[in-house]
Amino acid sequence: MIIDLTDTNASKIDSALTRARHSGGGPGLGMVLTLVAVTAERSHYDAIKAANDAAREHPSRILAVINRGGRGMGRLDAEVRVGGESGPGETILMRLYGELGHHADSVVLPLLLPDAPVVVWWPAHAPGVPRDHPLGALAQRRVTDAAPEAKPLAALRQRADGYRPGDTDLAWTRLTPWRTVLAAALDQPFDPILSAEVAAQRSNPSAELLACWLGLRLNVPVDRKTSRGPGITSVRLQTESGEIALTRPDGRLAHLTRPGEPDRTVALSRRTTPELLAEELRRLDPDEVYEDCVRAVPVEEKATAS
Amino acid sequence: MSRPIRAVGLAADKPADHNPLRDPRDRRLPRVAGPCGLVIFGVTGDLSRKKLMPAIYDLANRGLLPPGFALVGFARRDWANEDFANVVHEAIKQHARTPYREEVWSQLRDGCRFVPGELTDAAAFDQLAKVIADLDRVRGTGGNHAFYLSIPPKYFPIAVRQLRRSGLSASEGSAWRRIVIEKPFGHDLKSARELNRMLDEVFPPHAVFRIDHYLGKETVQNILALRFANTLFEPIWNANYVDHIQITMAEDVGVGGRAGYYDGIGAARDVIQNHLLQLLALTAMEEPVSFNASDVRTEKEKVLSAVLLPNDLSVTTARGQYTAGWQGGVKVPGYLEEEGIPPDSRTETFAAIKLEIDTRRWAGVPVYLRTGKRLGRRVTEVAILFKRPPHLPFEETATEELGQNALVIRVQPDEGVTMRFGSKVPGTAMEVRDVNMDFAYGESFTESSPEAYERLILDVLLGDPPLFPRHEEVELSWMILDPIEGFWASHGAPEPYPAGTWGPASSHAMLAREGCAWRRP
Numbered sequence: 001m002i003i004d005l006t007d008t009n010a011s012k013i014d015s016a017l018t019r020a021r022h023s024g025g026g027p028g029l030g031m032v033l034t035l036v037a038v039t040a041e042r043s044h045y046d047a048i049k050a051a052n053d054a055a056r057e058h059p060s061r062i063l064a065v066i067n068r069g070g071r072g073m074g075r076l077d078a079e080v081r082v083g084g085e086s087g088p089g090e091t092i093l094m095r096l097y098g099e100l101g102h103h104a105d106s107v108v109l110p111l112l113l114p115d116a117p118v119v120v121w122w123p124a125h126a127p128g129v130p131r132d133h134p135l136g137a138l139a140q141r142r143v144t145d146a147a148p149e150a151k152p153l154a155a156l157r158q159r160a161d162g163y164r165p166g167d168t169d170l171a172w173t174r175l176t177p178w179r180t181v182l183a184a185a186l187d188q189p190f191d192p193i194l195s196a197e198v199a200a201q202r203s204n205p206s207a208e209l210l211a212c213w214l215g216l217r218l219n220v221p222v223d224r225k226t227s228r229g230p231g232i233t234s235v236r237l238q239t240e241s242g243e244i245a246l247t248r249p250d251g252r253l254a255h256l257t258r259p260g261e262p263d264r265t266v267a268l269s270r271r272t273t274p275e276l277l278a279e280e281l282r283r284l285d286p287d288e289v290y291e292d293c294v295r296a297v298p299v300e301e302k303a304t305a306s
Numbered sequence: 307m308s309r310p311i312r313a314v315g316l317a318a319d320k321p322a323d324h325n326p327l328r329d330p331r332d333r334r335l336p337r338v339a340g341p342c343g344l345v346i347f348g349v350t351g352d353l354s355r356k357k358l359m360p361a362i363y364d365l366a367n368r369g370l371l372p373p374g375f376a377l378v379g380f381a382r383r384d385w386a387n388e389d390f391a392n393v394v395h396e397a398i399k400q401h402a403r404t405p406y407r408e409e410v411w412s413q414l415r416d417g418c419r420f421v422p423g424e425l426t427d428a429a430a431f432d433q434l435a436k437v438i439a440d441l442d443r444v445r446g447t448g449g450n451h452a453f454y455l456s457i458p459p460k461y462f463p464i465a466v467r468q469l470r471r472s473g474l475s476a477s478e479g480s481a482w483r484r485i486v487i488e489k490p491f492g493h494d495l496k497s498a499r500e501l502n503r504m505l506d507e508v509f510p511p512h513a514v515f516r517i518d519h520y521l522g523k524e525t526v527q528n529i530l531a532l533r534f535a536n537t538l539f540e541p542i543w544n545a546n547y548v549d550h551i552q553i554t555m556a557e558d559v560g561v562g563g564r565a566g567y568y569d570g571i572g573a574a575r576d577v578i579q580n581h582l583l584q585l586l587a588l589t590a591m592e593e594p595v596s597f598n599a600s601d602v603r604t605e606k607e608k609v610l611s612a613v614l615l616p617n618d619l620s621v622t623t624a625r626g627q628y629t630a631g632w633q634g635g636v637k638v639p640g641y642l643e644e645e646g647i648p649p650d651s652r653t654e655t656f657a658a659i660k661l662e663i664d665t666r667r668w669a670g671v672p673v674y675l676r677t678g679k680r681l682g683r684r685v686t687e688v689a690i691l692f693k694r695p696p697h698l699p700f701e702e703t704a705t706e707e708l709g710q711n712a713l714v715i716r717v718q719p720d721e722g723v724t725m726r727f728g729s730k731v732p733g734t735a736m737e738v739r740d741v742n743m744d745f746a747y748g749e750s751f752t753e754s755s756p757e758a759y760e761r762l763i764l765d766v767l768l769g770d771p772p773l774f775p776r777h778e779e780v781e782l783s784w785m786i787l788d789p790i791e792g793f794w795a796s797h798g799a800p801e802p803y804p805a806g807t808w809g810p811a812s813s814h815a816m817l818a819r820e821g822c823a824w825r826r827p
Contacts, residue, residue: 030746173334176335177369179327179335180335180336180369181338181369181373182327183327183328183335183338184340184372186325186328187325187328187338187340188340188341188448217326217329218326252408252409253409253412253413256373256374258446261446262374262444262446264341264372264373264445264446265374265412265413266369266372266373266374266413267367267410267413268369269407269409269410279334283334287334288331289332289334
């Protein structure tokens with residue numbers, strides 16, 4: 001069910017929601033969080049689609065906020081979607097005009113689910129200090145993404161400067177499968193590690209975070225190499241007895257090699273945005289390991305990137 | 307006293323403590339099984355195709371299987387490795403829970419092996435030993451293998467003997483060998499002990515995994531969380547407030563293809579002994595001091611050992627056998643007309659029993675267990691029914707339709723919790739009626755409710771035994787059931803009930819005598 005509201009306000013949106021819920025026999029009562037997606041007009045379709053897919057795992061109220069800018073008196077147009085395509089939760093698409101664009105929090109605050117956690121997601125360009133953004137201040141969890149930024153590595157450095165507990169970046173989330181396989185590889189006995197190397201496409205923020213993670217955890221020098229991609233293509237750990245390597249040339253199937261052991265294959269495909277978002281929504285406490293890694297991103301990267 | 311011993315016992319299975327990439331704060335990283343393989347006996351069976359193979363794929367798809375994982379099938383078929391891989395492929399495409407991805411399949415495909423042979427054939431087991439040694443070499447499974455006996459229980463002894471004879475049960479160094487068996491774990495106390503003795507001779511206790519697939523780990527953990535993570539329920543979880551407990555597992559299907567196994571076993575041995583008594587233990591046990599395997603087990607064993615049977619079993623048990631009838635719009639045959647069932651069979655397809663728990667918490671609270679085939683619908687649930695209020699400050703007519711408050715833990719389908727309480731009917735007249743308040747896990751946390759088999763297989767490969775019953779629990783539950791089976795054997799035949807109904811009249815009479823009635827689940 002879709003209800004269009006023009007020149008409206010939060011309380012009218014709320015009563016439209018209640019109306020839609022009653023006519024649908026009361027869905028949406030098991031919603032676990034409010035997800036606020038701050039997006040632009042041209043990318044809102046993909047953002048809402050990804051949020052809806054992620055909501056299959058975490059039934060959510062999704063508030064998509066589009067700031068249309070412009071001058072003059074503020075105006076709010078909204079579209080309320082319940083049931084059907086929008087998945088198990090509720091979706092409210094809001095377009096903010098004029099000076100209302102600076103007061104998005106006043107629209108979002110009355111529409112948050114009672115008591116449930118709030119997650120704000122910037123699918124493309126994120127503010128410098130997400131916690132200080134009026135919408136970011138409402139949330140326990142602030143999700144950014146360095147990859148689509150114009151200068152991804154500079155953006156990553158900016159994330160470190162603007163980090164507050166509860167921040168996280170999808171460039172970090174993309175690494176989980178890599179980190180899982182690498183950590184599992186070192187569950188088996190291994191010889192002391194002397195150095196490490198990460199190869200990836202140019203300006204890949206995930207590769208930089210992976211290199212920082214390896215450097216911090218293994219306490220060895222980590223080389224960054226540029227490859228033709230897609231994404232990260234290999235991680236090599238030099239040990240005293242040879243190389244432990246995880247290589248993924250095609251973005252799908254990886255090979256794990258260890259000294260004196262047969263090659264092993266493991267599926268390591270690049271994940272879609274809904275999968276990444278679903279992982280982010282699984283844990284809502286501050287990610288301290290991400291904090292350590294993003295703070296370890298070397299400052300000179302900023303220079304090379306800009 | 308047992309703590310240090312347990313810690314040492316687990317150390318071999320746990321990831322190395324010195325792994326620098328593991329950080330307790332890093333909770334995104336799941337535990338992945340180390341290099342290993344799984345050997346399935348009876349791989350051509352339904353269970354294997356519909357549950358085990360899809361579960362293995364789903365684990366691989368979620369990145370929880372080790373690189374180089376090997377899957378070996380053993381069965382009486384003239385198949386090559388490729389034929390077996392094709393069967394696995396088909397099973398995955400049809401039954402897997404997660405979307406099909408080519409790269410995940412190629413990770414699995416290269417590790418598929420098939421060994422044709424009979425369980426009695428020593429040469430086939432020698433061949434299996436060769437295949438496994440070869441896998442260690444080319445796939446790097448590191449000598450770690452689990453044997454899944456997806457075969458009828460009467461073949462367990464021969465399979466276990468062959469595993470020992472061929473040297474497959476023995477592991478070297480830090481490598482492990484584990485064995486997985488499915489219920490039933492014997493058919494009475496004596497045979498259960500016999501089975502345990504036989505397994506003990508070949509595998510150490512921590513290497514034996516007894517799987518009750520009805521009771522997934524997820525369900526167990528949900529019950530533990532509901533009871534022990536909340537303050538809302540614990541104060542009323544005792545004889546002061548609880549009137550009685552009903553635990554139901556109803557199936558809508560008949561005996562179907564399991565005739566050969568089911569006849570002579572019956573509903574009580576098939577379901578009450580393991581599933582319902584496990585649910586009873588989880589519902590009634592005291593709070594464990596921690597959630598590790600042995601502490602939970604200790605509490606379950608305590609409460610099972612406190613279970614009392616009523617004196618007069620003729621009025622506190624009921625059993626039935628379904629007759630032809632209409633089940634949900636389909637005409638179905640009676641038990642005695644099913645293929646492979648002798649026409650004079652006295653096997654019960656419905657069983658209901660009353661138990662009491664002799665503890666301070668539960669003194670005087672009856673627990674009713676029932677299970678059956680061809681009942682109204684498929685449902686498993688634990689219902690806690692509370693006492694009526696001592697006084698109702700309404701006119702009598704206002705509360706005529708008010709029943710007992712109930713808390714229902716729904717196990718399947720649609721896992722969740724229902725609360726039933728009185729609420730005013732809208733309108734000017736004061737009238738109170740029962741209403742339901744529902745919570746569904748599927749709704750709030752869908753992805754995190756993986757198929758029971760995925761959790762079970764992963765626990766086997768990780769060497770995590772927490773919620774698998776150990777032989778002490780199995781033996782305790784036979785001690786509860788054996789006297790009932792003995793009584794039934796010497797007292798007539800089960801009472802017929804039409805398929806598609808909620809069991810025989812004697813089952814309803816059994817509760818009516820005590821002033822209760824079965825819930826319609």
